[in-house]
Amino acid sequence: MTIRLGPNRYGKAECRLVTVVRDGERHELTDLNVSTRLAGRLDATHLTGDNADVLPTDTQKNTVYAFARDGFASIEQFGLRLARHFVAGQDAIEQAQVHVESYGWRRLGGHSFARAGDEVRTATVTATAEQAWVVGGLHGLTLLNTTGSMFKGFPRDRYTTLPEADDRILATAVDARWRFASADVDWNAAFEAVRDALVGAFVDTYSRSLQQTLYAMGERVLQRVPEVAEVRLALPNRHHFLVDLSPFGLDNPDAVYVAADRPYGLIEGTVLRDDAPPPGPAWDLGAA
Template sequence: MAIHLGPNRYGKAECRLVAVARDGEHTLTDLNVSTRLAGRLDATHLTGDNSDVLPTDTQKNTVYAFARRGVAAIEEFGLDLARHFVAGTDAVERAQVHVEAYGWRRLGGHSFARAGDEVRTATLTATAGQAWAVGGLHGLTLLNTTGSEFRGFPRDRYTTLPEASDRILATAVDARWRFASLEVDWDAAFEQIRGHLIAAFVETYSRSLQQTLYAMGERVLAHVPEVAEVRLALPNRHHFLVDLSPFGLDNPDTVYFAADRPYGLIEGTVQRDDAPEPGLAWDLGAA
């Protein structure tokens, strides 16, 4: 029986980093950084030879040391780290850095409040000759109280769902977008993309959450030329009318039960026809 080592990678997961810039009004940066390295690492798996293994503790220390220089856009920070690991370690052929940024709302010159559950993300991948950037967000919760329906679906012996001609549509957006180049104003692009995702959700009369997903991705690509494709995962946060008849009350689309599970999960990708190939943008792939 033939056996061989398949794709592999290693790194330091979830390095929590809070940086405070103290010039004038304080600025707070709150990050969660994960590193993944791949390359010529067969020996450590097959014989326990660690001569090519940059310790994960060193990777963690590098994250903090780079933060000492200051953290601007998370895409730039992650790209600097990924390139460093490829350039500085002979056996490392590919490096990926994933960054999550948690928002804080300013209350005063040095006071802040956590700004909800929404998280900005960036995944940067580098080799000796190329680099790729993927931006994103998750936890962006959106809701339309009307302007949504779901009708005309097939029925079988197990179908009990009634058709809905007017329903609440709610979701928590998980979006990632692949940039076509690295010549990007990262912060400005993020704000534009986030704004277009929201605008498409608000302005689209939805006959299905799939239709809304496509409208959101299409709008981003139509307005942000730096983006090559958008991947979206939209959980359908169901809202069910509560039966108030046992209490002698009607319920004219007023009182709902917000169910957290189970939920429908709609996923899809919207791409430009002429988008460059993704390379290793989405994942490290084979080692």
């Protein structure tokens, strides 16, 4: 029997940081969660305990904080700087990946803020000595249409109890990732354009299935944002069921629903350009 070391990496997970830019009476707030992952010629530390090539995870954390001190225009730019630094600074490190989550805050005044719901912007950057790949994303974008959705014509068997719906509430919490074709992008403008496309397609699409809506959302992104090569979407179906008020002698004219949190349908899919360049290692987060 032969035993060998397989793919591996290490890093510092979830470095929480908040930055404040104090420009007179109007302050700018950024709230991030940053994780680093390094991979390369690291066999020795696993096989013999020789740490000569192991940049401490504490050092990685300190680098995140130190680079944040310099400021940054976007989380993608911040991730690129960090990933390239780790690859350039350590001979044994052949690949660095930085994942950044950005939590939104709504401005209440010059220096006052309120947390802006559950929506989170994300960026994952992977760099080698030769190239860098960037994946943007968001999760927790909750959307709901009170009409303009149906679900019917599906197969039935002995276990099917779901009635066909000619008109229903359609709600979801969007989890989206999109792969950029290059690392030379106006990151903030691209994020806003992707988000607007996702929301616009959800609003504009008469939905015969959540799958159809998913494709329309991905298609709209690719039509509106040429820098994006591919979009992956996961859309949970946040079911809303009409409450039976007949035991109380009342009708329910499509007015009162129970919002069920689980179980839920989960619709996942990818929309991509035929001429999209091949993905890099930032696309599949599970790859070492």
